[in-house]
Amino acid sequence: MISLKKPAAPRGSVPALRVRGAQTADLDQVVEIDAGITGLRKAEYWGEILRRYGGGRQQRFFLVADRGGRIEGYVVGDVRDWEFGSPPCGWVFGIAVRPEARLGGIATQLLEAICEGFRRLGVDKVRTLLARDNQLVLSFFRSQGMMAAPFIPLEKDLD
Numbered sequence: 645m646i647s648l649k650k651p652a653a654p655r656g657s658v659p660a661l662r663v664r665g666a667q668t669a670d671l672d673q674v675v676e677i678d679a680g681i682t683g684l685r686k687a688e689y690w691g692e693i694l695r696r697y698g699g700g701r702q703q704r705f706f707l708v709a710d711r712g713g714r715i716e717g718y719v720v721g722d723v724r725d726w727e728f729g730s731p732p733c734g735w736v737f738g739i740a741v742r743p744e745a746r747l748g749g750i751a752t753q754l755l756e757a758i759c760e761g762f763r764r765l766g767v768d769k770v771r772t773l774l775a776r777d778n779q780l781v782l783s784f785f786r787s788q789g790m791m792a793a794p795f796i797p798l799e800k801d802l803d
Contacts, residue, residue: 705719721762
């Protein structure tokens with residue numbers, strides 16, 4: 645007898661990871677991931693990020709790593725044109741993965757996905773900016789081939 649039923653997934657199997665555009669239904673999990681890392685719940689901020697960067701907007705990306713409905717991480721960035729005399733390039737300004745899901749290649753997949761989006765827009769360089777004491781994220785970006793850029797960030801307190 646031939647069965648046309650799809651075989652059941654093996655016990656304990658993990659659903660495949662899919663990188664896709666962020667949706668409103670993902671926001672609670674994105675806020676949870678961010679709050680778990682930063683200690684701050686910023687629901688309003690993430691709602692605004694989705695409004696500005698979600699929905700496949702031209703030159704803007706807000707992607708999530710979805711494993712069977714569980715958001716494991718996210719990446720946000722855009723293409724910026726001619727800032728500080730630099731030809732158009734991709735900027736990643738937010739990337740995070742649930743601590744318990746790290747070391748599984750999720751951040752690498754997220755970065756590769758956003759970089760592919762940048763390439764489709766004709767960009768051949770990606771940049772980011774991070775705190776100098778953030779060794780975890782610095783190590784990740786360096787492991788992806790990123791290195792110091794030819795720019796120096798400057799700041800001033802505005803009393």
